Amino acid sequence: MTNKQENFILWLDDELSSRNWSDYRLAKHAGISHSVLSKARSGTLPKWDACLAIAKALGFNPVLIFEKAGLLPPTLEKMSWNDTKRDRVGRAKAFSGWLTEQLEARGWSHSELSRRSRLSASVIDKVVACNSRPGIRFMEGVAGAFRISIHEVLFLWEGGEFGAWLTYDLANLSKGEQALVLDYIGFLRFRRGKENNNRE
Secondary structure, eight states, X not given: OOHHHHHHHXXXXXXXXXXXXXXXXXXXXXXXXXXXXXXXXXXXXXXXXXXXXXXXXXXXXXXXXXXXXXXXXXXXXXXXXXXXXXXXXXXXXXXXXXXXXXXXXXXXOHHHHHXXXXXXXXXXXXXXXXXXXXXXXXXXXXXXXXXOOHHHHHHHHTTTHXXXXXXXXXXXXXXHHHHHHHHHHHHHHXXXXXXXXXXO
């Protein structure tokens, strides 16, 4: 058994122990076959859909489970999901600079980008002023307006590493796994929209 497999089992044991759960109880709450956990204990770690189900059952961000099961590439595992404020500000400034250059090159105002991208002008203003991080919907809108690939925009935002990983890995997933990832992104968008509406 590899270190990754042993670490997954140790982590799983700790989580189940803290809840006083058995493998059977986790399988029931996750809606997966008990054999998925039995196989994990013998060295075959769960795949994307099982990890997502385990994450939901345990109340974790699925990314954590994907990492524990070794589904994310090493470069992504090394990235901090709680990146420092300095890193976020640096990326926001770089992205704002790129966006401003693109607008100037086209002779567009924020209002024109808003019209072409169907994004709110106030959201565009906030991103350009580095007062808001661009979400996936924002990046899709910008990519559509500029007639470039969403992957190019993601690549710019994440300094290349995350965008490159996302592009590569999404393309290499099965159609079912791609649908799962896209459904999850849709869920996150819906939840974020609901949270924003509740704040207003």
